[in-house]
Amino acid sequence: xxxxxxxxxxxxxxxxxxxxxxxxxxxxxxxxxxxxxxxxxxxxxxxxxxxxxxxxxxxxxxxxxxxxxxxxxxxxxxxxxxxxxxxxxxxxxxxxxxxxxxxxxxxxxxxxxxxxxxxxxxxxxxxxxxxxxxxxxxxxxxxxxxxxxxxxxxxxxxxxxxxxxxxxxxxxxxxxxxxxxxxxxxxxxxxxxxxxxxxxxxxxxxxxxxxxxxxxxxxxxxxxxxxxxxxxxxxxxxxxxxxxxxxxxxxxxxxxxxxxxxxxxxxxxxxxxxxxxxxxxxxxxxxxxxxxxxxxxxxxxxxxxxxxxxxxxxxxxxxxxxxxxxxxxxxxxxxxxx
Amino acid sequence: xxxxxxxxxxxxxxxxxxxxxxxxxxxxxxxxxxxxxxxxxxxxxxxxxxxxxxxxxxxxxxxxxxxxxxxxxxxxxxxxxxxxxxxxxxxxxxxxxxxxxxxxxxxxxxxxxxxxxxxxxxxxxxxxxxxxxxxxxxxxxxxxxxxxxxxxxxxxxxxxxxxxxxxxxxxxxxxxxxxxxxxxxxxxxxxxxxxxxxxxxxxxxxxxxxxxxxxxxxxxxxxxxxxxxxxxxxxxxxxxxxxxxxxxxxxxxxxxxxxxxxxxxxxxxxxxxxxxxxxxxxxxxxxxxxxxxxxxxxxxxxxxxxxxxxxxxxxxxxxxxxxxxxxxxxxxxxxxxxxxxxxxxxxxxxxxxxxxxxxxxxxxxxxxxxxxxxxxxxxxxxxxx
Numbered sequence: 001x002x003x004x005x006x007x008x009x010x011x012x013x014x015x016x017x018x019x020x021x022x023x024x025x026x027x028x029x030x031x032x033x034x035x036x037x038x039x040x041x042x043x044x045x046x047x048x049x050x051x052x053x054x055x056x057x058x059x060x061x062x063x064x065x066x067x068x069x070x071x072x073x074x075x076x077x078x079x080x081x082x083x084x085x086x087x088x089x090x091x092x093x094x095x096x097x098x099x100x101x102x103x104x105x106x107x108x109x110x111x112x113x114x115x116x117x118x119x120x121x122x123x124x125x126x127x128x129x130x131x132x133x134x135x136x137x138x139x140x141x142x143x144x145x146x147x148x149x150x151x152x153x154x155x156x157x158x159x160x161x162x163x164x165x166x167x168x169x170x171x172x173x174x175x176x177x178x179x180x181x182x183x184x185x186x187x188x189x190x191x192x193x194x195x196x197x198x199x200x201x202x203x204x205x206x207x208x209x210x211x212x213x214x215x216x217x218x219x220x221x222x223x224x225x226x227x228x229x230x231x232x233x234x235x236x237x238x239x240x241x242x243x244x245x246x247x248x249x250x251x252x253x254x255x256x257x258x259x260x261x262x263x264x265x266x267x268x269x270x271x272x273x274x275x276x277x278x279x280x281x282x283x284x285x286x287x288x289x290x291x292x293x294x295x296x297x298x299x300x301x302x303x304x305x306x307x308x309x310x311x312x313x314x315x316x317x318x319x320x321x322x323x324x325x326x327x328x329x330x331x332x333x334x335x336x337x338x
Numbered sequence: 339x340x341x342x343x344x345x346x347x348x349x350x351x352x353x354x355x356x357x358x359x360x361x362x363x364x365x366x367x368x369x370x371x372x373x374x375x376x377x378x379x380x381x382x383x384x385x386x387x388x389x390x391x392x393x394x395x396x397x398x399x400x401x402x403x404x405x406x407x408x409x410x411x412x413x414x415x416x417x418x419x420x421x422x423x424x425x426x427x428x429x430x431x432x433x434x435x436x437x438x439x440x441x442x443x444x445x446x447x448x449x450x451x452x453x454x455x456x457x458x459x460x461x462x463x464x465x466x467x468x469x470x471x472x473x474x475x476x477x478x479x480x481x482x483x484x485x486x487x488x489x490x491x492x493x494x495x496x497x498x499x500x501x502x503x504x505x506x507x508x509x510x511x512x513x514x515x516x517x518x519x520x521x522x523x524x525x526x527x528x529x530x531x532x533x534x535x536x537x538x539x540x541x542x543x544x545x546x547x548x549x550x551x552x553x554x555x556x557x558x559x560x561x562x563x564x565x566x567x568x569x570x571x572x573x574x575x576x577x578x579x580x581x582x583x584x585x586x587x588x589x590x591x592x593x594x595x596x597x598x599x600x601x602x603x604x605x606x607x608x609x610x611x612x613x614x615x616x617x618x619x620x621x622x623x624x625x626x627x628x629x630x631x632x633x634x635x636x637x638x639x640x641x642x643x644x645x646x647x648x649x650x651x652x653x654x655x656x657x658x659x660x661x662x663x664x665x666x667x668x669x670x671x672x673x674x675x676x677x678x679x680x681x682x683x684x685x686x687x688x689x690x691x692x693x694x695x696x697x698x699x700x701x702x703x704x705x706x707x708x709x710x711x712x713x714x715x716x717x718x719x720x721x722x723x
Contacts, residue, residue: 035453121682127453128399132610133681135603139674147663147671266464266599273457308473315461322454323446 002178007295013184013253015291016191017043020246021268022275022283023195024239030215030278031232034119035127037134039243040265041141042107046244047256048145049106051154053099057092094159096252103248104241111240115233138262146258153255158183183252190249194242195284201238202280211235215278270318276331286329290314347535354531354618358524362517370629373516377588378628380523381581384530386608386620388577391537392570393606394615397550399456401602402443402463406436406575408470408597410582412477415484415592422494423505425514425522425587429580436579437572444571448564451553463599470594483593507587519588526584530577531621537573538617546570547615578605607673611680613689622688627673634672637665 021043028036060076080088091098118137122130157163165179202208214221214228221228247261254260271290275282296302298310309316321328357364361379365371385407393399410432417428447458470478478484486504507514514522537543548556549563556563586592595601604627612623639662646654664672684691 118678118682125685128397128456129681129685131399131453131456132606133678136674136677136681139670140678143668143671143674147668266460269457270461273454277453308469311468311472312465315465318461319446319458322450322458326450326454 003299006178006180007299008292009180009184011292011295012188012288013291014294015288016188017246017250017264017287018268018271018291019284019287020191020194020242021264022271022287023198023280024243025268025272026275026278026280026283027198027235027239027242029272030280031211031235032115032119033123035130035134036119037131037265038114038138038141039134039239040261040263040268041138042110042240042243042261043247043250043264044145044256044258044261045110045141046103046107046247047251047260048149048247049103049244050096050099050156050248050251051149051256053102054092054095054156057095057098096156096158096249099248100245103244107241107244108237110244111237112233114240115236119236120233138265142258142262149258151258153257154251155255156251158186158252162186187249187253191246194245198238198242199280207231267314270314274318274321274328276328279328279330279332282328282330290317293317343539347539350617351532351535355528358528359521361524362520368629369633373520374588375628375632376520377523377584378632379625380520380527381584381588382605382608382624382628383527383621384584385578385581385605386612386624387530387534388574388581389605390574390609390615390620391534391546391577392574393609394620395538395543395546395550396567396570398448398451398567398571399606400447400459400571400574401456401599401606402447402459402461403574403578403605404597404599404601405443405463405466406440406578407582407585407601408466408592408594409439410436410579411586411592411596412470412484412582413579414583414586415486415590416477418486418492418507418586418590419490420493422492423507424494425507425509425583427494428507428586429526429583432583432586433576433579436582437576440572440575440579441568444568444575448567448571460599460602463597463602467594467597467599470597478592478594480594483591485591507590514587523584523588526580530580531617535617542566542569550615607677609687610685611677611687613687614685616687616689619687619689626688630672631669634665635669 021039024042025036025039028034028039057080058078060078061082062074062076065073065075078088078092080091082088084091114137118133122133162182164182166182166185167179202212210221210226210228211231214226214231218228247256250256267290268287271286272283274290275284275286294310294313297313303310358380361376362371365376370376385403389400389403392403413432413435414425414428417431421427443459443462447455447462450458471480474480488504492505507519509518509522512518545556545561545566549566553563582592582596585596605624608623608627609620610623611626612621613619639658642658642661642665643654646657649657662668664675680687686693
């Protein structure tokens with residue numbers, strides 16, 4: 001029981017990342033009909049938004065370290081600490097959550113720029129060409145980031161108060177020894193909130209209703225005098241925000257480097273296909289499902305029976321799903337089925 | 339197939355062979371005539387030509403061809419380890435095994451088309467890559483990469499002299515490193531090109547092209563398209579395997595990173611850059627990318643300063659400042675940007691660019707009777723070399 005619970009928890013945070021990226025991919029595909037291979041890059045850019053915020057907050061002043069007397073030593077103290085004392089330290093401590101405020105507008109701008117600048121010219125081209133051009137864009141953005149931030153992963157930390165582990169076992173009335181990092185729990189919860197927000201936006205606002213109508217029949221909505229193109233651009237920006245937030249909040253779990261998005265993207269594409277092209281609930285469900293499945297496959301007991309299963313489980317599931325049920329778990333009938 | 343095309347093809351073949359064999363001469367002035375690089379031209383040329391048979395002719399975009407490249411490499415190195423340092427058995431086994439894997443993977447993947455096909459091939463390639471890194475370590479030697487050792491049995495070879503170092507790959511006594519290695523690759527490349535030419539001109543090639551333009555209609559006329567697609571997939575898989583074995587021939591070392599999906603992306607890039615569905619295009623694309631990769635990544639700030647030293651100092655520094663991020667370690671940036679530019683403005687690749695220039699020149703010459711241009715002739719057929 002404990003083992004099962006801990007594996008589910010283990011899978012949650014990874015599944016959450018898959019689900020958030022897959023959600024954005026599906027939004028872009030469902031509205032604009034674009035297969036966006038640069039979506040992983042948006043995740044990575046979100047992560048580097050958090051890094052930049054951290055860098056800006058910790059701009060430091062070099063002063064002489066008086067406690068070292070043998071030689072001249074210097075230490076760096078962030079200006080925030082000098083100005084505001086403990087409040088400043090706290091702000092730096094909370095740099096990752098704070099970076100959300102900065103990430104959202106940045107990602108909206110990036111999303112709109114990407115859609116207007118490149119993707120709109122590819123609506124009518126084949127999927128292969130869309131894949132290729134966004135792949136090229138992904139390489140370019142990655143290299144630019146590498147140029148500015150270097151090739152190594154940048155360690156980031158969660159706020160002090162949640163850097164420990166949550167006593168999950170005690171909460172569920174199981175053994176006290178079962179603990180789980182707070183931040184991963186927060187990440188899972190955060191992703192559920194973001195996903196809920198996106199669904200609520202599409203389901204309960206007039207704007208979202210028009211977008212959904214446009215996804216179902218773009219031409220008719222256009223004939224009703226609605227500028228559906230502009231709404232779709234906004235939706236693309238929304239997808240970028242979702243990916244960016246996923247990336248920014250992911251930084252304390254895995255230190256961001258310039259190719260983190262690409263690795264996740266390949267998996268997320270598989271997730272989208274498993275969930276069903278164009279189905280938003282499918283993408284989310286498949287994301288969590290595959291994340292948890294992956295963590296179960298990496299249990300030692302499972303690995304002893306089928307060696308190497310943890311490495312291939314996601315792809316294996318994708319192959320089986322595609323062969324048995326081509327429209328994916330929740331894909332609509334007739335959408336991208338051949 | 340009339341007499342004229344046969345003659346044209348013969349000429350094309352001869353010209354191609356001459357250009358390839360003369361590479362050490364005409365690459366000299368641009369500083370690319372060293373054997374290692376020319377071997378790469380030939381090897382990636384084979385890879386791209388084979389990939390083109392699938393993607394160029396049928397339009398099925400595979401994102402998993404690097405897997406076959408890796409399989410070819412591993413098989414060849416095992417052949418060097420167990421049997422003999424002679425390259426012929428390695429070449430044959432590597433190509434055949436890649437073909438077998440292509441048959442199995444293609445059989446499954448070709449049940450779907452479009453983006454699903456791409457994802458399926460990608461899934462298989464990633465599975466091979468992950469397995470080669472983890473549980474298949476006894477076969478693939480995992481992260482350290484499979485390489486020759488002194489303890490290898492090599493049952494067909496004579497026992498090596500004690501104290502001698504690692505043997506090098508050879509073809510009946512001729513060592514396969516350096517220039518002879520290049521000529522060997524060049525011969526294989528020319529044969530591979532000939533086969534690809536024959537496929538393009540054959541009824542089989544025409545059927546593949548027909549599948550690309552309208553698969554449904556092919557089905558209505560009574561063709562079962564699946565076997566043709568599978569054949570194309572296996573052939574291009576075998577080309578990839580062949581390229582993989584040649585990599586092992588020129589450098590007997592096989593690592594799993596050869597199978598990663600970025601490697602598959604690279605061959606897509608070469609094909610697109612050169613010209614999708616053309617005969618020569620993929621070869622040009624492969625050559626250009628490998629050339630620029632080698633030359634550009636060798637540049638650094640000092641070299642750039644030297645190049646622009648004829649300019650006034652401010653301009654010199656400005657040029658260096660602008661170009662520096664694009665060369666050396668930033669070479670991938672150039673690659674990505676180049677790729678985008680090609681896909682956006684010139685989807686037909688360099689071959690399309692050339693034919694556009696040719697058309698423009700011809701039009702210029704025959705200005706008064708400009709109305710016969712651009713009607714029947716302007717449609718590029720997939721076989722256009």
